[in-house]
Structure formats: structure tokens, C-alpha cells
Amino acid sequence: xxxxxxxxxGPFGRLAIESLLRRGVPAGEIRGTxxxxxxxxxxxxxxxxxxxxxxxxxxxxxxxxxRLLFVSGSEPxxxxxxxxxxxxxxxxxxxxxxxxxxxxxxxxSTMDLAEDHRATEKLLTDSGLRPVxxxxxxxxxVYTAQLPAYLEHGVAGAAGDGPIGAxxxxxxxxxAAAVLTGEPDKGVYELAAExxxxxxxxxxxxxxxGKPVGYTPLTGEQYREVxxxxxxxxxxxxxxxxxxxxxxxxxxxxxxxxLAKLIGRPPVTLREALAQ
Ligand SMILES: NC(=O)c1ccc[n+]([C@@H]2O[C@H](COP(=O)([O-])OP(=O)(O)OC[C@H]3O[C@@H](n4cnc5c(N)ncnc54)[C@H](OP(=O)(O)O)[C@@H]3O)[C@@H](O)[C@H]2O)c1
Numbered sequence: 001x002x003x004x005x006x007x008x009x010g011p012f013g014r015l016a017i018e019s020l021l022r023r024g025v026p027a028g029e030i031r032g033t034x035x036x037x038x039x040x041x042x043x044x045x046x047x048x049x050x051x052x053x054x055x056x057x058x059x060x061x062x063x064x065x066x067r068l069l070f071v072s073g074s075e076p077x078x079x080x081x082x083x084x085x086x087x088x089x090x091x092x093x094x095x096x097x098x099x100x101x102x103x104x105x106x107x108x109s110t111m112d113l114a115e116d117h118r119a120t121e122k123l124l125t126d127s128g129l130r131p132v133x134x135x136x137x138x139x140x141x142v143y144t145a146q147l148p149a150y151l152e153h154g155v156a157g158a159a160g161d162g163p164i165g166a167x168x169x170x171x172x173x174x175x176a177a178a179v180l181t182g183e184p185d186k187g188v189y190e191l192a193a194e195x196x197x198x199x200x201x202x203x204x205x206x207x208x209x210g211k212p213v214g215y216t217p218l219t220g221e222q223y224r225e226v227x228x229x230x231x232x233x234x235x236x237x238x239x240x241x242x243x244x245x246x247x248x249x250x251x252x253x254x255x256x257x258x259l260a261k262l263i264g265r266p267p268v269t270l271r272e273a274l275a276q
Contacts, residue, residue, distance in 0.1 A: 032046070065093045070098050102134060125192075134175065140268070158222070166270065
């Protein structure tokens with residue numbers, strides 16, 4: 001078997017490779033790909049340079065692959081063309097299974113962020129390959145990275161009472177490795193450890209830190225003003241506001257225990273992640 005993991009130079013791909021190794025896959029059967037390959041040099045597996053823009057490099061990098069973990073790219077606007085190159089190279093390599101990191105509710109989500117994922121899921125479905133869609137919730141890390149700001153300024157956002165399906169990135173990567181090494185019983189997994197709101201997040205931050213933290217619900221316009229006032233370029237602020245409005249619209253709602261079942265243990269909770 002040869003397991004190929006794209007995005008091995010990023011945190012998710014790294015965690016997935018570490019999980020493959022923990023699951024007993026020999027290092028010699030794992031290959032990672034990325035652009036800045038020096039970032040993955042310490043993983044102890046072969047790493048090949050392959051930009052999603054470079055169809056030839058992808059074909060070479062995937063040669064001989066049995067199973068592919070296709071980690072979605074990080075450049076909205078370029079991703080659909082890039083992902084088409086990845087799918088074509090996977091077809092060329094004749095991989096028997098492709099696990100793709102998608103987004104919760106990709107088929108129906110109205111979030112801008114979901115468009116590339118929906119298009120990629122369709123490409124994979126139409127490709128003749130055997131795809132497994134790992135519809136990942138948001139990483140807790142998206143929020144825990146903001147803890148210092150929460151403690152100083154409180155929590156603010158335009159997500160209203162929208163449910164945020166989320167999980168620790170490491171648990172989502174572990175689930176990806178479980179699918180890659182196992183016999184997946186489904187083609188679509190909706191993956192989250194728990195669902196919280198910004199108000200709930202604020203309560204937990206208060207509880208865990210012991211410091212009273214406030215929550216300021218904002219309209220999209222108000223949130224945009226806060227973000228641009230803090231120095232964010234307009235287009236980035238629009239992107240961030242769009243995510244919150246998408247959450248307010250219920251696009252990250254989810255239920256079920258796909259994640260716990262795949263990883264075979266209770267996933268890390270938001271409280272634990274904040275405490276860490
Ligand atoms: N669920 C969530 O909350 C959430 C949050 C953020 C992102 N995501 C998605 O999940 C993916 C993995 O998460 P992450 O935390 O590891 O993201 P990340 O830190 O942005 O890393 C992205 C990875 O994708 C690779 N990549 C990006 N563009 C590429 C290209 N054109 N060609 C080849 N490789 C490319 C990067 O390679 P190099 O570093 O070598 O350039 C890196 O390995 C992201 O790419 C994004 O699609 C999900």
C-alpha cells in the first residue's frame with residue numbers, strides 16, 4: 001500500500017501523517033506532498049514537492065498511490081482549478097480511494113466557503129474514483145487562537161445564535177487517517193465534536209479563564225467596521241463577515257457521532273481545548 005497525503009506541509013496533513021504512523025502504517029508506505037517541503041522534513045516519510053497548480057508534478061507525486069488523502073487547498077479563488085488538477089492526477093494514478101477534506105453540509109451550504117468544496121465533491125463524484133467526503137467542522141483552533149483577544153476585548157461577531165459545528169484539528173486529522181486505513185462504511189462523513197454558539201463560547205472562556213468575558217452580538221455591517229478598524233483589508237473583512245453570516249444562517253449546524261465513531265473515542269471537547 002502507498003498512502004499519499006497532500007498538504008503534508010500544513011498542520012492538518014502533518015497531523016494526519018502522524019496518525020497514520022500511530023496506526024501502524026510503515027513510514028515507507030507514506031508519502032506527503034506540498035509546496036514548501038522543508039516544513040515536513042522532520043516527519044520521517046518521503047515528501048514530494050507538488051503545487052496544485054502543476055498538473056505534471058502532481059502526476060509524478062501520486063504515481064503508485066493506493067489511497068489518497070486530498071487536503072483542500074487554502075487559496076479561495078484558485079481552488080477549483082487547482083483541485084481539478086489534483087483529481088486528474090488521482091485518476092491518472094488509479095488510486096482506489098480518495099478522502100477529501102470538505103466542509104460541513106457541503107451539498108446545501110450557502111456559505112461562499114462551501115462553493116469550492118461542493119464543486120470538488122462533484123468533480124470527485126464524476127471522476128469514477130471512489131471518493132469519501134470528510135465534511136469537517138471548523139477547527140476549535142480558529143477560536144482558541146483568539147483567546148488573548150477574547151480576554152482583552154471580549155467576544156464579538158455576527159454569527160448570532162448560529163450553531164458552530166467544530167472539533168480539534170487533530171481529531172479531524174485522526175478521522176481522516178482512520179478512513180484512509182480502514183474500510184469506510186459511508187461516502188460522506190459530517191465531522192464535528194460539538195456544536196456551540198458565540199454566546200456559549202463566551203461562557204466557556206469565562207469559566208475556563210476565571211475572568212468575566214463579554215459577548216457583543218454585531219450585525220454584519222458593524223462587524224465589518226470593527227474588523228477594518230482593527231486594520232484588516234476590506235476584502236479580508238468581507239470574507240470573515242461572510243463566514244459569520246453563514247454560521248448565523250445555520251450552515252455549520254450538525255448532529256450525529258461520525259467523528260467519535262471514526263476515531264474510536266470521545267473527541268476533545270471545546271472546554272478541554274480552551275483549557276489547554
Ligand atoms: N475546518 C477549518 O476550520 C479549516 C480552517 C482553515 C483551513 N481549512 C481547510 O483545511 C485545509 C488544511 O488545513 P490546515 O490547517 O493544514 O491549512 P493551512 O495551514 O492553510 O495549510 C494548507 C496546506 O495546503 C497546502 N497548499 C495550499 N495551496 C497549495 C497549492 N497550491 N499546492 C500544493 N499545496 C498547497 C499548503 O502547502 P504549503 O504550506 O507547502 O504551501 C499546506 O500544506 C486548508 O487548506 C483549508 O482548505 C479548514
